Amino acid sequence: MKCPHCQSLLAANTARCPGCGFCEQALSSYLGDQWVRLERLTDRAHALPMADSQRLLHQMDAFERQFPQVFLAIYIGSLPPLLNPVELGMWLLNHGAFSTHQFAKRNEYGMVCTLDPAAQRFGFAVGYALEKVLPEPTLERISLEMKEHLAQGHLAAALEGLLARLERIYRRHGQPQSAQLEEAILPGRAGNPRDFGLTPLRQGHQSKAPTETSSPHHS
Template identity: 45%
Template sequence: MKCPRCQASVRAEQNSCSACGFSATLLHSYLGNQWVRLERITDAAHCLRLEDTRHLEIILDDFERSFPQAFFAIYLGSLPSNLNVAELGFWLLNQGAFNTHSVSRRNDFGTVLVVDPSAQTASITLGYAIEQFFSTKIIGRMMQTIGDHLRKGAFSLAIEASCSRIGEVLRKHARYMQWQPDATVSADTIADIGLQPLRSGHRSATRPIGEFPNSKA
């Protein structure tokens, strides 16, 4: 897996990143370790028009029908200075109870796209069960496409393109995936970015694998 802060390689047995010292405990210190309830589309930055949201909901419905064990979720919002998009993506897939059509969808089969429109950054985080299908080359091309759309303010197109590409890759490898249903279903910073704490939620297992950096950098 890769560190969501510096992208250095981190072995499964490591409790923290040897390059920058990042650990999930650091995120819990200012985001908390409670579960949070999330819709598939969380537009805290109000980037999407109503018709865009409705169109994307149809796309997400089609995605979940094609891949009954998986889901795709989006978070758009301006983040505090002590939190980057990759870290939030990591935290959401580990602490998020996503409102999908089936409560048996596990987070280790999930994908979360986090976009900070103010900082012009984006990141894709994949669950452990599907990350093996996405090479660095695939992720790089995805983030380039997302970045092209975001620089034009085309948030809906960025989301649609990334969901479509995730679907293409999963479809290619679907015959190797095993469906294992699992029905098991704050800090001020959480409230500030529009997340609702829960006491329980989906099973978690994730890592961030791609990030679109600030285009001004």
């Protein structure tokens, strides 16, 4: 394992990089230690057209249905000058509450892809549970595929390729299990009204189900 700041080799339980002193507390002192809420796809640079964003979100829905444990978060925006993509991804995984269909997903099964179109750099940060599934050589191969699309300005294609590649990798490492019946019946279910711009009503605004006492026809 390497330090995300200076690329020095780290031991398994190192609390601080022996080379540069990098640790999570140093990141928190710079970005804060509060929890932040983040969508799965955050395009602060407005680099993705709406159609591409919608298509990408649909693919991410299907991706999360196939792999209930894992999620992928994408952040597109300019990074602070002192941070690199892996450092920001690490901080987001440790302090982010990602808006996934199942909030029960643990961040250690998460992967954050951070792209900075202005600086033309990008990187991945993965949680502890994915370190064996996505070792550094695998991430390097994925980045090579993405670079071909990014060099041509095809950001959506690069991210769709990333999703497709992750599906193949996770399917190879995972064990197939039968899905729940309702998921099999409704394969196209998006799952969350927020994906379509719908906000669920608060509990007080919901229409109450008719009770036995209020029913006029109740005898």
